[in-house]
Amino acid sequence: MLIQQLLENHPAGRTCLICGERRLTYGQMLRQVDEAARSLAAVIQKGDKVLLRLSNPVGQLLTFFAIIKAGGICVFAGASFPGRICRELSAAYDIKHEIADEFTGGGLPAHELPTIAGDDIFLGALSSGTTGAPKALWRDHASWLAAFPEQSRIFGITGDDRLYIAGPLSYTANLNACLHIFFAGGAAGIAGRKLPRGWLKEMAEHKISAVFMAPANYRVLLRVMPSPLENVRSVVSGGAKMDKHTAAKLLEYFPRARIVEYYGASELGHVSYAEARDILARPASVGRLFPGVSVRIVDGLIFVKSPYIVPALRPEATAGDVGELDGEGYLTLYGRAAGVINVAGIKVMPERVEDVLKKCPDISDAAVTGIEDATKGEKICAFVVRRGDKLTKREIVRFCRYNMDQYSCPQKIIFTDALPLNDNGKVDRAALRRLLKDGENG
Numbered sequence: 001m002l003i004q005q006l007l008e009n010h011p012a013g014r015t016c017l018i019c020g021e022r023r024l025t026y027g028q029m030l031r032q033v034d035e036a037a038r039s040l041a042a043v044i045q046k047g048d049k050v051l052l053r054l055s056n057p058v059g060q061l062l063t064f065f066a067i068i069k070a071g072g073i074c075v076f077a078g079a080s081f082p083g084r085i086c087r088e089l090s091a092a093y094d095i096k097h098e099i100a101d102e103f104t105g106g107g108l109p110a111h112e113l114p115t116i117a118g119d120d121i122f123l124g125a126l127s128s129g130t131t132g133a134p135k136a137l138w139r140d141h142a143s144w145l146a147a148f149p150e151q152s153r154i155f156g157i158t159g160d161d162r163l164y165i166a167g168p169l170s171y172t173a174n175l176n177a178c179l180h181i182f183f184a185g186g187a188a189g190i191a192g193r194k195l196p197r198g199w200l201k202e203m204a205e206h207k208i209s210a211v212f213m214a215p216a217n218y219r220v221l222l223r224v225m226p227s228p229l230e231n232v233r234s235v236v237s238g239g240a241k242m243d244k245h246t247a248a249k250l251l252e253y254f255p256r257a258r259i260v261e262y263y264g265a266s267e268l269g270h271v272s273y274a275e276a277r278d279i280l281a282r283p284a285s286v287g288r289l290f291p292g293v294s295v296r297i298v299d300g301l302i303f304v305k306s307p308y309i310v311p312a313l314r315p316e317a318t319a320g321d322v323g324e325l326d327g328e329g330y331l332t333l334y335g336r337a338a339g340v341i342n343v344a345g346i347k348v349m350p351e352r353v354e355d356v357l358k359k360c361p362d363i364s365d366a367a368v369t370g371i372e373d374a375t376k377g378e379k380i381c382a383f384v385v386r387r388g389d390k391l392t393k394r395e396i397v398r399f400c401r402y403n404m405d406q407y408s409c410p411q412k413i414i415f416t417d418a419l420p421l422n423d424n425g426k427v428d429r430a431a432l433r434r435l436l437k438d439g440e441n442g
Contacts, residue, residue: 002141003122004069006182007033010159016182018162018206019057020192029062036066041111046071049093049124051086053100055079057190060169061178063099068122071114072097075124075136078170080423085134093124093136118142119311125172127266137266137310144176146307147270148183150291154273156234156258157210159185163234164208166191166199166217171424172266173238177212186210196221203229210234211254214425215242215261222249230256237261239425241286241333241351243358247279263287263333265319269308271295272331284355285330295325301337322349341370341378346407348380353410356403357382362391367419367427371412371436382410383432385418 007016012027024032044050050072054060060076067074075095077086089095116122123144124136157163163181165188167174178188189206191199199221203211208231213221215237235250235257242261250259259276263286274287289295293306302323305316322340323333335351342348350368357366365385370378384396393413400409420431 001145002068002116002118003144003179004033004037004065004116006179007065010185014185015162015187017058017061017188017190019190022058024058029065032062033065033069035110036062037069037113038110039108040066040070040072041113042108044070044072044097046114047073047121048097049073049075049095051075051077051090051095051098053077053079053081053086053098055101057169057192064169064175067099068116069113070111071116073121073124073138075126076170076172076175077126078168078423080168081170089126089134089136116141118145121311125266125310126170127172138312140311143269143308143310144179145183146292147290148180151180151270152184154262154290155210155236155260157181157184157186157236161186161210161234162189162206162208163187163210163212164189164191164199164203164206166211166213166221167425168423171239173214173264173424174212177236177238181210196224200225203232208232210236212236212238214239215246216240216421216425218242218250219246222246222253225253228253228255232257235259238264240427242279244280244283247276247283251276261287262290263331264308265321267310267313267317268304268319269306269310271304271306278330282330282332285326285332287331288329289331295331297324300324300334302331302333341368341380343370343373343378343380343407344376348408350380353380353382353400353404353408356400356408357384357396357410359403360391360396360399362387363396365419367432368410369429369432369436373411379411380408381412381414381436383414383416383419383435385416 016026123139262273270290335349373379420428
């Protein structure tokens with residue numbers, strides 16, 4: 001099977017895609033994709049890289065499939081990517097074409113479609129990399145398709161489901177979730193609204209039975225939910241570690257759902273998964289290994305071997321994560337090796353400090369980064385979101401001294417109303433540095 005064939009072999013009249021007021025069946029999607037692909041094939045040579053910068057999710061998906069069917073490789077940037085970064089990407093990766101909102105495609109003659117194979121590259125998945133600058137990781141059809149049957153089984157998703165996805169499709173995990181529901185034969189419901197109360201309204205209108213979001217989106221959704229949703233059967237989370245409090249709330253508000261989080265990376269694909277009971281019992285762990293995945297730890301670094309890895313890094317690769325695999329098969333992450341904070345020669349993992357801070361009853365969220373220190377090289381800076389406004393910095397210091405070693409205790413604490421997040425639902429480390437600078441200047 002190929003990625004573009006995910007739209008085939010399903011009843012033509014079955015709903016495939018819902019976004020706002022627009023609905024498409026599998027038959028309609030197939031016809032529109034085929035028509036667009038034959039036009040694009042007139043200008044795209046097989047293997048050409050195409051930067052996709054459309055803003056409308058329906059147009060994004062139709063064009064994404066059309067690019068692949070025409071033999072192109074889609075670099076899914078989204079409309080929000082700054083022009084400077086897009087120009088840098090095009091130069092770095094020899095991207096020959098760009099499709100943005102002003103692109104019409106009208107007047108292009110229909111052209112014969114090329115033959116596509118499972119080991120052909122179809123996607124340039126954008127990852128922030130170690131420097132924060134986007135880098136493209138090249139995916140073939142086989143590496144994503146191999147995981148879909150396991151995703152169906154582990155996440156409890158079938159062709160009867162309507163999967164709600166909140167967040168941009170340029171985020172690889174959202175795109176993967178969308179393609180997976182097409183594999184199952186269900187419908188993808190793409191959020192047309194940006195606020196959680198709007199999500200709830202759309203979920204009711206579209207008769208949603210499954211949800212995929214990053215933990216940060218689940219947290220804001222749970223804050224506005226008036227009552228449990230009995231009709232949702234599957235709740236899946238990815239992109240960041242889910243905390244114990246959020247897992248407990250999901251169990252309360254989605255009482256009939258199978259609740260699963262997974263750990264993966266752009267270069268590795270799916271690595272491990274944890275059900276709600278695992279998150280509650282082992283809140284630091286990212287669960288057990290996905291079927292087909294094996295892991296070995298070398299000097300603390302996690303090396304993964306699986307059929308889901310990008311072709312250029314096979315058979316074994318690391319995303320730079322540090323962790324351990326216990327005797328019961330549960331994987332625990334301690335952060336990125338590149339993110340280690342060096343305090344007077346002592347290596348401190350920011351994620352470990354964050355985990356301790358989040359255990360404070362008066363802290364709802366926290367993020368940690370290193371800042372320069374003339375004496376120790378680096379010191380710990382903590383950004384803290386309080387529950388209420390009574391918690392003081394002195395009380396946080398006292399809590400930290402009781403619960404962690406002296407080198408890991410924050411020497412600087414900044415209160416903030418919310419942690420800045422990127423499109424992936426992860427903490428935006430660059431924005432944290434700007435908050436730090438503003439704090440120093442304020």
